Amino acid sequence: MGFLHFELKNLLFFLAFSLFPLFTMAHYTPVVISDDFERERVGKYMTYYIEKEGEKLSIEEIVKKQFDTLVYKNAILNFTFTNSSLPIPTKVIWLRLDVRTQYPDSTKKFLLEIKSPLLDQIEFYHFQNGQWQGQVTGGHYPVRKRMFEHRTFLFDIQNGTNAQHTYFLKITTSDLMIVYPILYESNVFIKYTMSEQVAFGIFYGLLIALFGFNLIEWWHTKKNFLYLLFLCLILIGTLMLIRMNGFSYIYFWVGNHWWENRAFPIAINLFSMLLIAFGLRFFSISHQKIVSKILKINLLLSILFLIITFIYPTFEVNALTIITAILCVCKTFIIGIYETLKGEQENKFFVTGAYLFFIGILLSFFRFFDIIETGSLLGSYGIEIGFLAFVILTSVSLKLRKSYQNAQ
Numbered sequence: 479m480g481f482l483h484f485e486l487k488n489l490l491f492f493l494a495f496s497l498f499p500l501f502t503m504a505h506y507t508p509v510v511i512s513d514d515f516e517r518e519r520v521g522k523y524m525t526y527y528i529e530k531e532g533e534k535l536s537i538e539e540i541v542k543k544q545f546d547t548l549v550y551k552n553a554i555l556n557f558t559f560t561n562s563s564l565p566i567p568t569k570v571i572w573l574r575l576d577v578r579t580q581y582p583d584s585t586k587k588f589l590l591e592i593k594s595p596l597l598d599q600i601e602f603y604h605f606q607n608g609q610w611q612g613q614v615t616g617g618h619y620p621v622r623k624r625m626f627e628h629r630t631f632l633f634d635i636q637n638g639t640n641a642q643h644t645y646f647l648k649i650t651t652s653d654l655m656i657v658y659p660i661l662y663e664s665n666v667f668i669k670y671t672m673s674e675q676v677a678f679g680i681f682y683g684l685l686i687a688l689f690g691f692n693l694i695e696w697w698h699t700k701k702n703f704l705y706l707l708f709l710c711l712i713l714i715g716t717l718m719l720i721r722m723n724g725f726s727y728i729y730f731w732v733g734n735h736w737w738e739n740r741a742f743p744i745a746i747n748l749f750s751m752l753l754i755a756f757g758l759r760f761f762s763i764s765h766q767k768i769v770s771k772i773l774k775i776n777l778l779l780s781i782l783f784l785i786i787t788f789i790y791p792t793f794e795v796n797a798l799t800i801i802t803a804i805l806c807v808c809k810t811f812i813i814g815i816y817e818t819l820k821g822e823q824e825n826k827f828f829v830t831g832a833y834l835f836f837i838g839i840l841l842s843f844f845r846f847f848d849i850i851e852t853g854s855l856l857g858s859y860g861i862e863i864g865f866l867a868f869v870i871l872t873s874v875s876l877k878l879r880k881s882y883q884n885a886q
Contacts, residue, residue: 506545508576508642509661511588516666520575520590520659521555529570537603537610540646545574554845555657569655570648577635577661578642587664588635590645594658595630595724596742601648602633616650621728628671629724635661678723681862685716688869692876699880707756708872714752715865718745722861740787747784750806751777760828776806808836827878831871838864 509523525545529535535543555573575590592600599616615624615631626632636643649657662670689712696705720726721742754777779802841860 506574506576508578511577511579515663517660517662517670520661521657523575524555524659525574526555527572529572535572537612537646540572545572570650571655573647573649573657575645575647575659576642577645579637580640586637588637589662589664589667590633590635591660591662591667592631592657593660594656595722596651597631597649597657598651599649600631603646604636604643606636617727629728681866682716684866685712685869688712688873692873695876695880704756704759705876707752707759708876711749711752711756712869714745714748718742718749719862719865721745743787744784746803747780747787750780750803751784753806754780761825776802804839825875827871827875831868831875834871835864835868838862
């Protein structure tokens with residue numbers, strides 16, 4: 479029995495040490511590119527290493543480090559809050575992606591897209607010709623200086639039958655550390671991008687048309703101040719989305735790094751201020767002292783954050799700005815419900831629009847944490863759809879109010 483126990487123990491040790499390398503290798507699960515590969519969200523295949531404060535690793539040093547496996551295999555990687563109760567001012571995170579190609583056609587090309595336009599800088603490394611080759615891109619780099627002139631960040635993935643390649647990405651940002659990586663076959667990417675560009679064209683075209691419609695209404699109403707506020711809301715909201723979608727560096731402030739850092743939080747602050755001012759005037763609630771005071775405090779906070787953003791645009795200020803804006807939309811919606819229940823039925827369109835906009839914001843946040851499906855229309859473009867609904871329904875509400883006033 480002792481001999482059997484000894485042999486059994488040896489066998490267990492042998493199996494443990496034999497399987498250990500397999501477990502280590504399984505730590506880096508590769509994406510497999512097969513014959514029918516078209517597109518895949520590859521966040522779940524990535525492992526990560528977070529640089530400690532003061533640590534500045536080179537590519538030669540990082541390849542020797544042990545990367546951590548993501549606990550939740552999400553399509554979107556959210557490192558905004560990591561290893562601390564509050565985010566550090568600037569994060570540096572390394573990501574590792576292993577790709578195994580089993581594609582017989584070596585002429586096929588594949589692209590890795592980092593669909594996160596707000597990231598400051600991305601360094602992409604791959605091993606070729608006996609050494610690590612790198613390229614640098616990111617939100618701080620004008621589109622004309624990128625390898626691919628695109629609103630997001632694209633990298634070539636090597637092809638070859640039964641070949642496995644390892645890629646490293648070093649991501650540096652002082653803003654939201656949200657990474658959305660997608661691997662495409664190049665022709666599929668072109669088709670998808672063209673469809674997306676058409677959709678964005680229709681979206682921004684509708685916003686321009688609605689702006690023009692309300693501009694005419696403003697002129698016909700003898701330059702009504704409420705219409706002027708709404709026009710500013712449409713303009714600032716559109717610029718905010720243009721920045722968020724990565725178009726600003728292509729068509730607007732090309733190469734202006736200082737403004738690029740501040741444009742998004744400034745637009746959010748201005749939008750909050752305009753929405754509060756619009757709500758105060760639209761609902762005529764100046765006689766309701768408590769409600770009016772709450773909105774005015776919100777307005778003062780937005781002004782304060784706006785000033786701070788110009789001077790020192792930190793993540794904490796940007797986060798507070800976003801929270802203030804969400805609270806602002808939420809308060810406007812609640813006040814609108816109260817006013818509508820009092821009998822002012824023309825307000826219901828504005829209230830519905832504010833509600834849809836708020837839902838769109840929530841859906842986008844849920845997407846960042848993979849609570850809802852990342853590839854869904856509402857998940858991917860919740861804010862855009864919500865904002866468009868808000869503009870359309872508020873335009874209807876203002877038009878109805880104008881008709882009621884003319885009838886009286």
